[in-house]
Amino acid sequence: MNIFACVSHVPDTTTKVKVGADEKQIDQEGVTYILNPYDEFGVETALQLQEQHGGEVTVVCLGPDVVKETIRKGLAMGAEKGIHIKDDTVRDSYGTAKAIASALKDKSPDVVVCGRQSIDYDGWQMASLLGEMLSIPSISVVSKLEIADGAVKAERDIEGGKETVETTLPVVVSVQKGIYSPRYPKLQGIMKAKKKPIEEVTPEPWENRVEVTKLEKPPVKSAGKIVGEDASAAKELVRLLHEEAKVI
Amino acid sequence: MNILVFIERRDGAIKKPSLEAAKAASNIAGSTVTAVALGSDASDLDKLGGYGISKTLHVNDAQLDAYSTTAYAKAIAEAANASGSDTVFIAATAMGKDLAPRLAVKLDGAVAPDVTAITEEGGDLIATRPIYAGKAIETVKVTAAKKVFSLRPNVFNIGEVSEADSPVETLSVSFSDADFAVKATGTSISTDKLDVAEATAIVSGGRGMQGPENWNLIEDLAGVLDAATGASRAVVDADWRPHAEQVGQTGKTVSPTLYIACGISGAVQHLAGMSSSKCIVAINKDKDAPIFQVADYGIVGDVFEILPALTQELKQFLGK
Numbered sequence: 001m002n003i004f005a006c007v008s009h010v011p012d013t014t015t016k017v018k019v020g021a022d023e024k025q026i027d028q029e030g031v032t033y034i035l036n037p038y039d040e041f042g043v044e045t046a047l048q049l050q051e052q053h054g055g056e057v058t059v060v061c062l063g064p065d066v067v068k069e070t071i072r073k074g075l076a077m078g079a080e081k082g083i084h085i086k087d088d089t090v091r092d093s094y095g096t097a098k099a100i101a102s103a104l105k106d107k108s109p110d111v112v113v114c115g116r117q118s119i120d121y122d123g124w125q126m127a128s129l130l131g132e133m134l135s136i137p138s139i140s141v142v143s144k145l146e147i148a149d150g151a152v153k154a155e156r157d158i159e160g161g162k163e164t165v166e167t168t169l170p171v172v173v174s175v176q177k178g179i180y181s182p183r184y185p186k187l188q189g190i191m192k193a194k195k196k197p198i199e200e201v202t203p204e205p206w207e208n209r210v211e212v213t214k215l216e217k218p219p220v221k222s223a224g225k226i227v228g229e230d231a232s233a234a235k236e237l238v239r240l241l242h243e244e245a246k247v248i
Numbered sequence: 249m250n251i252l253v254f255i256e257r258r259d260g261a262i263k264k265p266s267l268e269a270a271k272a273a274s275n276i277a278g279s280t281v282t283a284v285a286l287g288s289d290a291s292d293l294d295k296l297g298g299y300g301i302s303k304t305l306h307v308n309d310a311q312l313d314a315y316s317t318t319a320y321a322k323a324i325a326e327a328a329n330a331s332g333s334d335t336v337f338i339a340a341t342a343m344g345k346d347l348a349p350r351l352a353v354k355l356d357g358a359v360a361p362d363v364t365a366i367t368e369e370g371g372d373l374i375a376t377r378p379i380y381a382g383k384a385i386e387t388v389k390v391t392a393a394k395k396v397f398s399l400r401p402n403v404f405n406i407g408e409v410s411e412a413d414s415p416v417e418t419l420s421v422s423f424s425d426a427d428f429a430v431k432a433t434g435t436s437i438s439t440d441k442l443d444v445a446e447a448t449a450i451v452s453g454g455r456g457m458q459g460p461e462n463w464n465l466i467e468d469l470a471g472v473l474d475a476a477t478g479a480s481r482a483v484v485d486a487d488w489r490p491h492a493e494q495v496g497q498t499g500k501t502v503s504p505t506l507y508i509a510c511g512i513s514g515a516v517q518h519l520a521g522m523s524s525s526k527c528i529v530a531i532n533k534d535k536d537a538p539i540f541q542v543a544d545y546g547i548v549g550d551v552f553e554i555l556p557a558l559t560q561e562l563k564q565f566l567g568k
């Protein structure tokens with residue numbers, strides 16, 4: 001089975017986001033980058049599929065040279081090789097998907113695994129974009145995946161429960177917690193990853209279709225009111241919720 | 249500006265976030281709003297007039313009664329063309345998030361996903377959306393000719409609904425088997441539980457609740473408020489509560505009218521999922537807990553003492 005895991009290189013979740021001087025991007029100073037947490041689920045899913053069905057896992061990432069570090073994290077978990085789609089510009093999701101789709105088109109993927117969302121852009125888009133661009137099925141926000149004889153059965157999270165979705169290979173899925181728990185790379189894996197091949201490809205130039213006109217911090221909330229310190233505060237809270245906040 | 253709104257239905261009922269999207273579209277200055285509904289059920293479609301819809305295109309085909317990302321994207325794209333709409337609004341529900349990017353590729357356009365505000369400026373739609381888990385807000389403009397916006401549920405106000413009916417027209421779309429390449433074949437919904445992503449009030453518990461056996465305190469308070477019950481990741485990881493209840497960066501993003509955090513410290517990843525709630529109440533015994541920085545109202549105290557008292561007060565106040 002020819003399996004691809006798309007990974008994204010994102011600021012650590014504890015990063016204090018500062019708006020950069022251009023007011024369109026974040027200030028890069030002091031920001032540490034990690035493998036997108038959802039893509040840890042993605043790489044794990046890819047590796048599990050490989051263990052079940054044989055074949056090979058390739059980690060794919062679009063971005064500037066530094067994203068090679070993130071590709072190596074996927075290789076350290078156990079993927080065979082990487083594809084680095086080298087691009088120094090800030091691409092929108094559509095452009096990212098377009099470049100990934102054209103890198104994968106001739107490689108006849110059986111399964112492409114993404115994360116539910118990248119924790120920087122929070123787009124939740126990639127699986128459906130890639131599916132449509134590659135003209136193959138896609139299933140997003142998957143927490144259970146079974147593939148047998150070319151048939152795909154997945155469970156995806158919906159409001160209040162789960163939805164079972166069926167299709168056939170090839171397929172693009174985006175995964176979330178509930179699927180396999182990601183393994184931690186072992187020292188040996190990290191050493192081996194240094195020698196695994198990363199193919200570099202240059203994408204077609206892209207003109208963004210979603211333009212960021214401004215980036216700002218959310219309005220700071222003035223610290224709330226401490227209503228009280230014991231059970232007697234309950235009555236006052238109910239009054240405030242009704243009369244002041246008007247939410248009950 | 250012609251805007252198409254996708255009307256999502258599950259189990260027969262039109263989803264509220266779709267009505268929010270319809271209202272948001274009709275609130276755009278100078279807009280003419282068409283709705284598109286899929287499947288054999290036409291109930292309540294005429295009532296969409298009350299939400300500012302001028303007409304509804306109904307693709308009346310029983311094959312569409314079950315969700316199919318591929319067939320739905322095709323049907324909506326045809327409705328966009330038939331109604332001359334360059335802009336499509338879709339509620340950013342589980343279905344909408346799955347569908348919007350497919351549709352955008354079909355239309356050769358682009359999506360601004362999960363937006364929390366949208367306004368018209370000089371003929372352009374300008375949207376804002378939280379990114380970096382709500383730590384920053386970006387303002388975006390879709391420059392492609394065809395624009396798809398997915399709108400975060402519970403954020404756009406429905407406001408007043410008129411009695412006006414609007415016409416429903418059948419739109420026929422011909423499908424091949426290939427259009428149903430991906431198909432939902434079943435759903436399991438726990439009907440007795442309101443989902444945090446859909447609730448207008450949420451009572452959430454964290455590690456301060458000290459164990460799953462104390463959740464009756466959360467459930468009692470939620471019961472009086474008709475609220476959903478939520479949880480922090482710490483308690484989901486400890487298997488006290490199911491992942492479906494988890495609020496935050498790796499759980500669900502919620503924007504209820506009222507969010508009550510009980511024994512939750514307010515870690516940044518938790519705040520990422522709930523800081524856009526309209527009114528936040530925190531109950532925590534540590535006065536320095538970060539949750540108090542985003543709370544509108546706080547009680548510094550023991551959840552085991554405060555929760556029963558609050559449930560009691562609310563019962564009295566609401567006459568329950």
Ligand SMILES: Cc1cc2nc3c(=O)[nH]c(=O)nc-3n(C[C@H](O)[C@H](O)[C@H](O)COP(=O)(O)OP(=O)(O)OC[C@H]3O[C@@H](n4cnc5c(N)ncnc54)[C@H](O)[C@@H]3O)c2cc1C
Binds near residue numbers: 457510514518533549
């Ligand atoms: C990549 C990543 C993703 C994450 N995603 C999420 C996410 O989606 N959602 C999420 O919630 N977290 C998430 N976290 C975890 C987050 O960092 C915190 O660890 C978690 O939110 C803490 O949960 P808590 O507030 O219940 O527990 P704690 O931080 O242990 O807080 C318990 C609180 O209860 C109070 N307390 C104790 N006893 C009482 C009492 N008797 N009465 C009143 N108050 C009491 C304490 O003062 C304390 O403030 C994520 C972390 C990472 C690294």
Ligand SMILES: Nc1ncnc2c1ncn2[C@@H]1O[C@H](COP(=O)(O)O)[C@@H](O)[C@H]1O
Binds near residue numbers: 005038119121
């Ligand atoms: N630059 C990128 N390179 C490779 N994969 C990406 C990139 N950005 C996003 N993805 C994939 O798309 C998923 C969803 O991202 P998004 O649609 O941005 O929320 C991520 O979890 C990754 O699997």
